[in-house]
Amino acid sequence: MSKELPIKNIILGKGSAKVALPLTSVDDAALVTDANNTAQASPDIVEWRIDFFKKWQEEQALSSAVQIIRQVMPETPLIATFRTKDEGGQFAIIPDDYEQLLIHLTTLDIDIIDVEIGKGPALVNKVIKKAHQAGKLIIASSHDFDKTPTAKQLAERFDEMAEAEADILKIATMANNSEDVLRTMSASEQAAKHHNQPVVSMAMGQIGTISRLATTVSKSAITFACLSQKEASAPGQVRINELRQIQNILEGKSHES
Numbered sequence: 561m562s563k564e565l566p567i568k569n570i571i572l573g574k575g576s577a578k579v580a581l582p583l584t585s586v587d588d589a590a591l592v593t594d595a596n597n598t599a600q601a602s603p604d605i606v607e608w609r610i611d612f613f614k615k616w617q618e619e620q621a622l623s624s625a626v627q628i629i630r631q632v633m634p635e636t637p638l639i640a641t642f643r644t645k646d647e648g649g650q651f652a653i654i655p656d657d658y659e660q661l662l663i664h665l666t667t668l669d670i671d672i673i674d675v676e677i678g679k680g681p682a683l684v685n686k687v688i689k690k691a692h693q694a695g696k697l698i699i700a701s702s703h704d705f706d707k708t709p710t711a712k713q714l715a716e717r718f719d720e721m722a723e724a725e726a727d728i729l730k731i732a733t734m735a736n737n738s739e740d741v742l743r744t745m746s747a748s749e750q751a752a753k754h755h756n757q758p759v760v761s762m763a764m765g766q767i768g769t770i771s772r773l774a775t776t777v778s779k780s781a782i783t784f785a786c787l788s789q790k791e792a793s794a795p796g797q798v799r800i801n802e803l804r805q806i807q808n809i810l811e812g813k814s815h816e817s
């Protein structure tokens with residue numbers, strides 16, 4: 561049974577799925593605007609998608625970008641994600657550079673770092689160890705932008721993340737039909753039962769949108785939304801205000817006035 565995980569002002573795994581908004585800004589100027597707009601929507605979590613940021617190779621630029629986000633949202637748990645091209649991100653990056661970048665992120669004012677489990681145990685274990693030494697949490701992630709793996713493969717992927725001692729286990733799959741959506745949601749519900757860590761899941765694509773809403777069924781501890789379709793970081797994301805209304809309906813919290 562997944563445990564509750566406190567992070568800053570939220571407790572992951574307790575109550576509703578926490579709503580994350582991604583920042584996909586390309587530079588500091590865009591980041592100032594996007595961070596302010598994001599703060600207005602009061603997400604539970606903010607995800608900085610570093611692969612969208614043009615100066616991701618410059619350590620100084622990364623530090624000042626984190627400061628921009630922190631000035632606007634000091635108390636909101638911050639995930640830093642460099643989504644590699646292999647898993648649907650903006651840039652291809654060689655493993656050594658990816659490892660170095662993630663290790664550098666452990667030195668910044670970030671709460672959670674995303675590491676792609678598919679990059680292999682040597683890299684993943686090293687990053688997790690460094691992050692834990694620095695007091696940071698790790699989301700192990702796996703994305704399949706073409707298809708949904710079999711139920712067995714999904715279960716094995718969650719197991720692999722748990723064995724690596726990641727703090728949060730996340731799988732995103734592309735849903736091409738209803739069975740794909742149901743398989744991802746079911747694998748997520750099972751993994752939440754078996755593992756100590758909070759589980760996060762989503763079936764991407766239009767037909768998968770239901771998986772971002774019905775987290776009471778999939779037991780996903782986080783759901784990724786968007787401010788507008790223009791800022792969506794993956795297909796099928798729902799605008800945060802609409803998502804919250806539907807969460808309330810699904811959790812029996814909406815009352816007729």
Ligand SMILES: O=C1C[C@@](O)(C(=O)O)C[C@@H](O)[C@@H]1O
Nearest residue numbers: 582641732762764784793794
């Ligand atoms: O892993 C995820 C989930 C996601 O791919 C989604 O489908 O909402 C969006 C990404 O920004 C995030 O890193």
